[in-house]
Amino acid sequence: MATSKLSSSTNVAGATAEKRARKKLDTIRQIEKQMQKSWASLKLFEADAPDDITNNSNTFLVTFPYPYMNGCLHLGHTFSLSKCEFAVGFQRLRGKHCLFPFGFHCTGMPIRAAADKLKREIEEYGFPPQFPIDTNQKDEDDKTSTPKHSENSKTDNKSKSKKVNAAFIIF
Missing domain, CATH: 1.20.5 (Single alpha-helices involved in coiled-coils or other helix-helix interfaces)
Incomplete structure (x- = not known):
């Protein structure tokens, strides 16, 4: 109770x-x-360009090494970008005309390879894509949907660890 x-x-x-x-x-x-x-x-947070550019001491420019488009953005980008953004905000509060251009880098061999891959896929599957139905995959899906073990079968202990080859561990 x-x-x-x-x-x-x-x-x-x-x-x-x-x-x-x-x-x-x-x-x-x-x-x-x-x-x-x-x-x-x-x-x-909007600014217009000044009419005259005679006073160069009243300007502030920040550049950021733009992220490459063949990878994902990560915390390192945020860390570096936040420093630039805080500096621009501080200088703007001090009355300076600030420029903070930002973009993504979309040139080079990795981008060309990605564009070629997209082109091949569009030629092969069309736009919008029409993927062929794979009969072998459908048969395998039907086989895997049936239970592998019966109710009376002994279940393995999944908590046991496997031995690891120490040569592949990098410190």
Whole structure:
């Protein structure tokens, strides 16, 4: 009897804490939307090029080695890019005219190889693609859908580790 009262009071306390956390999150999201609306109406992050370029000391330029398109973006890109973005924001707050061009590098042999692959696939399968139905694959799918072990068969212990060849481990 005592355990049921304890568990019910724990559930109530957990639900109350969850409601408070949700309320905080909703408040933060509401503030975020208000600020973004304010920034958009003030065009705070938009800048026009100056009419005259006589004062070069009032400009700031940041470049970033743009990501190559044959790979995925990763945390290293974010780390490096955030430094550039913070520097531009700081200099803009100091009143400088800032330029922060950004793009993706879409030239070179890896891009050419990817374009050739797409061209071959479009020629082979059409656009939009119409893939042929492989009858061998369909037969294999039917075979794998049946259970491999009967209910009475002994199951293997999957928790046992396998021996690893130490020559392939790189430190």
